[in-house]
Amino acid sequence: MKRITIYDVAKEADVSLATVSRVINDSNVVREDTRIRVQEAIEKLGYKPNAIAQGLALSKTTTVSIVMSEKMFAYNGKILNGLMDVAKIYNYNIMFHTTSKGISKMQDVIESIIKSRVDGVILFNDNFSLEEMEVLNEYQIPMVVVGSKITETKIGNVGNVYINFEKMAYDLVNKYFERGIDDISLVEDKLNLSMMEQLKAGIDRAYAEKGKVFNKYISYDDNNYKSSFNFLSDYYSLPEDCELVCVLNNKYLTMTRPNVTSYNIPEYDLGAVAMRLLTKMLVDDDSVKDNKDIEMSYVLMSKGTTK
Numbered sequence: 001m002k003r004i005t006i007y008d009v010a011k012e013a014d015v016s017l018a019t020v021s022r023v024i025n026d027s028n029v030v031r032e033d034t035r036i037r038v039q040e041a042i043e044k045l046g047y048k049p050n051a052i053a054q055g056l057a058l059s060k061t062t063t064v065s066i067v068m069s070e071k072m073f074a075y076n077g078k079i080l081n082g083l084m085d086v087a088k089i090y091n092y093n094i095m096f097h098t099t100s101k102g103i104s105k106m107q108d109v110i111e112s113i114i115k116s117r118v119d120g121v122i123l124f125n126d127n128f129s130l131e132e133m134e135v136l137n138e139y140q141i142p143m144v145v146v147g148s149k150i151t152e153t154k155i156g157n158v159g160n161v162y163i164n165f166e167k168m169a170y171d172l173v174n175k176y177f178e179r180g181i182d183d184i185s186l187v188e189d190k191l192n193l194s195m196m197e198q199l200k201a202g203i204d205r206a207y208a209e210k211g212k213v214f215n216k217y218i219s220y221d222d223n224n225y226k227s228s229f230n231f232l233s234d235y236y237s238l239p240e241d242c243e244l245v246c247v248l249n250n251k252y253l254t255m256t257r258p259n260v261t262s263y264n265i266p267e268y269d270l271g272a273v274a275m276r277l278l279t280k281m282l283v284d285d286d287s288v289k290d291n292k293d294i295e296m297s298y299v300l301m302s303k304g305t306t307k
Helices: 008-012 017-024 032-045 078-088 106-114 130-136 163-176 195-209 228-233 267-281
Strands: 063-069 091-101 122-123 143-148 157-161 243-246 261-264 293-296 299-301
Touching: 008 106, 017 032, 017 130, 032 091, 032 228, 063 078, 063 106, 063 163, 078 091, 078 267, 106 243, 122 195, 122 267, 130 267, 143 195, 143 261, 157 267, 163 195, 267 293
Parallel strands: 063 091, 063 122, 122 143, 143 157, 157 293, 243 261
Antiparallel strands: 261 299
């Protein structure tokens, strides 16, 4: 028998997830006709709100949940180290929630977080939609998003520790423009789609300021290619035919020949700062009341794939 979830109720009542959460938590900001429609959907489907979840805000567990894609563990190892080291300093336990394509559904992760009564959540970008974050916010769960910048959100208690990928791409493209190079492509990273959107926005802006249009966003088949380096190597000699800059640095880039130019991003610090920000939010520290967005720096490391 199919388990009825808050998603099913929202669909039946034709409202948002956040609205269902407000009705469940007896919020007074929901219109009466909407409240009735949600309640009727709950009764029709036989949805049973979790009693522990409804009393979430009344207790503390000194536990923080970290949510990330299973595929991203290899990329985010240093960020996780920073998160966990700071959590240990402030005596917070860590609960991991991972998502896998076709296996772990985000709706199950959300319900697990709520039922676990965690005090706060660290989210990696590309895992949650804004609507899903609103559901957690309705249960008064402070959140920090780590990775790239949140571009649009009206959610209250959410922090963001990020790299400004839009500025990164904008500055890099302008450096190439100064060298007389304007034939530039952006190769998609399917695991970091929010990062890709911001990189493309930066390139679009740089091109627009020159009265040009950027039209070389390349999406490759990840069933045939395990990396953009392999994809490009099948068509070009680097750096003679084209130059390659990789945004996310890792130890394997120094093992390739030639070594790949990349950005040095302070991954450990991203995690450490994100967890410290969350610990301050959990105790209502005045220092973060109006300062929940923290931009981290980065450095371009030129190697063998650029001239």
